[in-house]
Amino acid sequence: MKQILVDMDGVLADIYAHLIAYEYRESGILLNQQELNGKLEGEAFPSFEKVVRSKGFFRTAPVMEYSVEGLNYLNNKYKVLIVSSATEFPDSLTEKLAWLNEHFPFISWKQMIFCGSKDSICGDIMIDDHIKNLGSFPGRKILYTQPQNALIQDPSLERVNTWQEIVGML
Amino acid sequence: MKQILVDMDGVLADIYAHLIAYEYRESGILLNQQELNGKLEGEAFPSFEKVVRSKGFFRTAPVMEYSVEGLNYLNNKYKVLIVSSATEFPDSLTEKLAWLNEHFPFISWKQMIFCGSKDSICGDIMIDDHIKNLGSFPGRKILYTQPQNALIQDPSLERVNTWQEIVGML
Numbered sequence: 001m002k003q004i005l006v007d008m009d010g011v012l013a014d015i016y017a018h019l020i021a022y023e024y025r026e027s028g029i030l031l032n033q034q035e036l037n038g039k040l041e042g043e044a045f046p047s048f049e050k051v052v053r054s055k056g057f058f059r060t061a062p063v064m065e066y067s068v069e070g071l072n073y074l075n076n077k078y079k080v081l082i083v084s085s086a087t088e089f090p091d092s093l094t095e096k097l098a099w100l101n102e103h104f105p106f107i108s109w110k111q112m113i114f115c116g117s118k119d120s121i122c123g124d125i126m127i128d129d130h131i132k133n134l135g136s137f138p139g140r141k142i143l144y145t146q147p148q149n150a151l152i153q154d155p156s157l158e159r160v161n162t163w164q165e166i167v168g169m170l
Numbered sequence: 171m172k173q174i175l176v177d178m179d180g181v182l183a184d185i186y187a188h189l190i191a192y193e194y195r196e197s198g199i200l201l202n203q204q205e206l207n208g209k210l211e212g213e214a215f216p217s218f219e220k221v222v223r224s225k226g227f228f229r230t231a232p233v234m235e236y237s238v239e240g241l242n243y244l245n246n247k248y249k250v251l252i253v254s255s256a257t258e259f260p261d262s263l264t265e266k267l268a269w270l271n272e273h274f275p276f277i278s279w280k281q282m283i284f285c286g287s288k289d290s291i292c293g294d295i296m297i298d299d300h301i302k303n304l305g306s307f308p309g310r311k312i313l314y315t316q317p318q319n320a321l322i323q324d325p326s327l328e329r330v331n332t333w334q335e336i337v338g339m340l
Contacts, residue, residue: 113286115282122290
């Protein structure tokens with residue numbers, strides 16, 4: 001059975017919608033999609049560092065549309081591992097675990113990996129929105145579209161825009 | 171540079187000394203080394219499930235003798251990753267991260283992996299006290315002696331009893 005590594009922020013969690021809402025609450029700045037394109041989150045959101053370190057941010061992230069059904073489909077067909085960059089933000093660890101337990105109860109604790117870098121996690125397929133994670137991955141690379149990667153054109157990546165597309169191709 | 175995966179509980183943290191102290195406090199039972207040999211922790215300690223889920227348990231674990239010097243030596247010679255089974259016990263995640271930051275400040279968040287299973291973490295060398303982690307590892311396997319593994323004889327494993335031995339061989 002093939003092993004598939006699934007990212008959380010920007011793939012299972014709609015972290016952009018969440019960041020936009022938090023930024024507006026924090027600074028009164030309402031960012032739109034076009035202002036975000038091609039910029040990493042830390043560059044695009046003035047309050048990023050404060051927001052991602054605030055208690056409850058990751059615990060209350062909205063779930064990406066159709067991701068529950070999509071991940072459940074993958075979980076029945078592949079060996080799924082949820083691989084999330086989390087150790088940079090200590091509070092995010094237990095929040096992300098609780099978030100997964102709430103929204104994706106069919107994913108067990110045995111399928112969760114919280115790390116700093118994804119370089120050393122083995123798998124056959126990786127779904128991620130960040131080039132830094134997909135770049136060195138030796139398997140099949142699926143790029144989930146988010147504003148920060150919107151301008152990237154790389155033939156080694158398969159770009160998807162929705163979970164429906166993921167289900168259609170895997 | 172070779173990559174080395176280093177376990178926390180039973181390798182960096184003296185989890186047996188900690189469990190013995192907690193068990194005594196919890197139930198009044200004072201276990202000795204011989205009663206623990208050959209039994210997994212959950213079998214050996216009557217209060218194990220309660221103790222490992224209690225707030226502060228992992229945060230206050232004692233540091234294994236000479237492990238700070240030993241890990242610092244490895245960190246200058248290898249690519250070190252700290253790989254710890256943690257997702258089964260949600261509170262352990264932030265506690266383990268804080269514990270590493272306090273006692274091993276030369277280890278960055280980029281070098282930490284908290285997971286459920288270690289099967290999918292790549293490396294050349296693994297130091298661990300549990301057969302379940304070393305068993306399927308394809309690289310060099312170093313077994314750190316703890317009561318639960320004391321009776322195991324397996325020629326594919328290199329057994330060590332102290333951090334001084336690790337430094338001497340790596």
